[in-house]
Amino acid sequence: MNSARWADHPLTQLTLVRFREFWREPEALFWVFVFPVLLAAGLGLAFRNRPPDVLKIAAVTPELAGSLRQEKLLDVEQLSAAGAEEALRTGRVALYAAPSPGGAVVYRYDDTNPEGRTARMLADGAVQRAAGRADPVPSSNRLVREPGSRYIDFLIPGLLGMNLMGSAIWGMGFTIVDARRKKLMKRLIATPMPRHYYLLSFVLARLVLLIAEVGVLLAFGAWVFQVPVRGSMLDFAVLCVLGSLSFSAMGLLIAARAQTIEAASGLMNAVMMPLWILSGVFFSSQRFPAALQPVIRALPLTAAIDALRAHMLQGASLAQVAPQLGVLGAWLLVCFTLALKLFRWR
Amino acid sequence: MPDAALSIRNLRKAYKDVVAVDGLDLDVRRGECFGLLGPNGAGKTTTIEICEGLTAADSGDVEVLGMRWNTHAIELRQRLGIQLQETQLSEKLTVMETVRLFRSFFRRGPEAAEVISLVQLGEKWKCRVGSLSGGQKQRLALACALVGDPDFLFLDEPTTGLDPQARRQLWDLIEQFRLAGRSILLTTHYMDEAERLCDRVAIMDHGKAIAIGTPREMIASIGVEQLVEFSAGCVAEMLDISALGRIEGVREVRADNGCVRLQVTELHHAVPALLDELDRQGVPLTELRTHSASLEDVFVILTGRHLRDE
Numbered sequence: 001m002n003s004a005r006w007a008d009h010p011l012t013q014l015t016l017v018r019f020r021e022f023w024r025e026p027e028a029l030f031w032v033f034v035f036p037v038l039l040a041a042g043l044g045l046a047f048r049n050r051p052p053d054v055l056k057i058a059a060v061t062p063e064l065a066g067s068l069r070q071e072k073l074l075d076v077e078q079l080s081a082a083g084a085e086e087a088l089r090t091g092r093v094a095l096y097a098a099p100s101p102g103g104a105v106v107y108r109y110d111d112t113n114p115e116g117r118t119a120r121m122l123a124d125g126a127v128q129r130a131a132g133r134a135d136p137v138p139s140s141n142r143l144v145r146e147p148g149s150r151y152i153d154f155l156i157p158g159l160l161g162m163n164l165m166g167s168a169i170w171g172m173g174f175t176i177v178d179a180r181r182k183k184l185m186k187r188l189i190a191t192p193m194p195r196h197y198y199l200l201s202f203v204l205a206r207l208v209l210l211i212a213e214v215g216v217l218l219a220f221g222a223w224v225f226q227v228p229v230r231g232s233m234l235d236f237a238v239l240c241v242l243g244s245l246s247f248s249a250m251g252l253l254i255a256a257r258a259q260t261i262e263a264a265s266g267l268m269n270a271v272m273m274p275l276w277i278l279s280g281v282f283f284s285s286q287r288f289p290a291a292l293q294p295v296i297r298a299l300p301l302t303a304a305i306d307a308l309r310a311h312m313l314q315g316a317s318l319a320q321v322a323p324q325l326g327v328l329g330a331w332l333l334v335c336f337t338l339a340l341k342l343f344r345w346r
Numbered sequence: 347m348p349d350a351a352l353s354i355r356n357l358r359k360a361y362k363d364v365v366a367v368d369g370l371d372l373d374v375r376r377g378e379c380f381g382l383l384g385p386n387g388a389g390k391t392t393t394i395e396i397c398e399g400l401t402a403a404d405s406g407d408v409e410v411l412g413m414r415w416n417t418h419a420i421e422l423r424q425r426l427g428i429q430l431q432e433t434q435l436s437e438k439l440t441v442m443e444t445v446r447l448f449r450s451f452f453r454r455g456p457e458a459a460e461v462i463s464l465v466q467l468g469e470k471w472k473c474r475v476g477s478l479s480g481g482q483k484q485r486l487a488l489a490c491a492l493v494g495d496p497d498f499l500f501l502d503e504p505t506t507g508l509d510p511q512a513r514r515q516l517w518d519l520i521e522q523f524r525l526a527g528r529s530i531l532l533t534t535h536y537m538d539e540a541e542r543l544c545d546r547v548a549i550m551d552h553g554k555a556i557a558i559g560t561p562r563e564m565i566a567s568i569g570v571e572q573l574v575e576f577s578a579g580c581v582a583e584m585l586d587i588s589a590l591g592r593i594e595g596v597r598e599v600r601a602d603n604g605c606v607r608l609q610v611t612e613l614h615h616a617v618p619a620l621l622d623e624l625d626r627q628g629v630p631l632t633e634l635r636t637h638s639a640s641l642e643d644v645f646v647i648l649t650g651r652h653l654r655d656e
Contacts, residue, residue: 183434
């Protein structure tokens with residue numbers, strides 16, 4: 001009896017409607033769950049870290065070839081002078097080394113080609129060391145190739161932020177404008193339905209779907225690319241929920257008055273397109289001019305993505321991303337207040 | 347009126363450039379099915395939406411079940427059943443899911459399954475709304491209006507766009523509801539619907555009720571029992587109209603485009619006399635129809651226009 005009463009509560013029924021409408025729309029499922037994973041997989045593959053390239057060079061004498069082979073990053077081929085010239089011209093080698101009178105060495109390469117310049121440095125180092133040069137300062141290398149500093153690590157938080165924004169704004173905006181256009185909203189307010197339940201059902205459904213949406217992308221990143229989450233899971237959840245609520249409020253504001261799907265989708269694109277570009281989803285927003293930076297930092301997507309990156313990659317706590325939380329909270333408050341003021345049920 | 351389920355006094359509502367309702371007075375008695383009949387743009391929908399508390403009036407007074415919208419909105423919502431003109435229910439939900447949703451908004455009322463079988467959608471309860479026919483969708487909309495066990499039902503053009511069979515099915519349902527003693531206000535521009543369902547009707551034109559009464563009273567009020575129409579085809583110009591007016595029992599003759607319409611009191615005398623007269627004038631008949639006066643004729647006589655005209 002108790003469970004039946006709970007199931008027949010208007011808020012439960014309204015929230016169930018949200019889920020049903022979502023699950024029964026295959027396109028929505030694709031854009032929310034499959035698309036971000038495909039994007040991450042594609043970009044992760046394209047920008048994966050490859051083993052360092054071995055550069056092909058040529059040497060004209062056996063002695064030079066011997067000295068150069070001491071450098072593991074060079075693949076040395078011994079050729080005649082004419083053969084080496086030919087190989088350089090056709091791009092088969094990046095450089096060739098030939099002896100010159102007085103024990104000197106001449107490197108032939110194209111200095112506008114980065115491979116040529118790299119080969120020149122590697123080759124000269126090898127030749128000098130073979131001739132007995134000792135380095136005055138001892139040095140050693142520590143390579144940065146571990147998870148947390150690759151492109152995919154940068155990308156996953158960006159995609160998470162983009163997904164939070166997209167699903168909240170599309171989900172909220174489309175459903176509301178569609179219900180208004182079909183006079184379904186007018187029909188609902190002709191019943192005793194408490195109006196705030198209608199809006200609350202969107203928030204509840206969003207929060208539940210959020211677990212699945214974020215979970216899928218996060219699990220994919222962790223499983224395929226070992227993308228870390230260094231901060232606490234609780235903080236991560238708080239970030240996602242706050243982000244999603246802010247974007248939902250933006251969606252509600254966009255849908256507050258629009259009468260047609262066309263008007264709403266125009267508005268949504270006008271809002272989301274600049275955010276996709278400016279907020280550092282695919283590349284760092286630091287690339288934009290310094291004068292723009294304060295504006296970019298005040299955008300909700302920048303705040304969400306910066307906070308997610310700091311949390312996932314550097315293990316930042318909520319206190320350390322307080323400025324970003326403040327930006328998201330401000331957007332939430334302003335958009336929600338405006339949306340309630342402007343909202344039309346018919 | 348003390349036992350009025352709905353009473354409207356001097357109601358006015360204007361939109362930017364048109365006056366939709368212009369000083370309307372109306373009473374619907376308890377247990378009565380009342381029809382607002384009129385052409386498109388007569389103010390029927392505006393009137394019913396003001397009564398439903400969906401549109402605010404500019405002035406005037408509306409009392410529903412003894413309550414007013416500004417003081418008893420929550421209580422009223424629980425006791426009214428409403429069907430709007432062009433609601434599209436969510437196509438991705440099933441019949442049962444839709445009715446359960448609407449049922450959840452009301453404190454009391456029958457079980458969802460009960461209402462679904464009442465509107466004869468029992469076999470369709472698992473079907474998506476998108477797969478229903480027009481008539482089935484309209485019956486589902488009626489189910490959504492009935493889930494709260496309402497005392498008063500508002501129906502805005504419940505059968506517009508339906509085929510004859512679906513209309514008759516819906517009429518039966520509305521009649522059942524009326525027989526259960528509930529009050530109904532419905533709008534329509536079909537006079538057969540109004541004649542069949544309504545105890546009383548108001549004919550609306552330009553935001554005013556130009557006549558109120560039972561369909562029978564109204565038809566009687568125009569003093570015409572029968573109408574005779576005939577077509578004289580290509581020789582229509584030869585016709586002597588004034589001679590037709592002198593036939594016994596013929597009250598008025600109107601001719602346009604070769605079609606002649608006579609208002610007649612005694613059909614059995616008038617028709618033979620008419621045939622004799624046409625024979626005398628040498629006019630061949632191509633068509634002859636007679637019918638009893640209907641609400642359509644009342645509207646034509648009161649306004650000079652047809653109901654379905656723009």
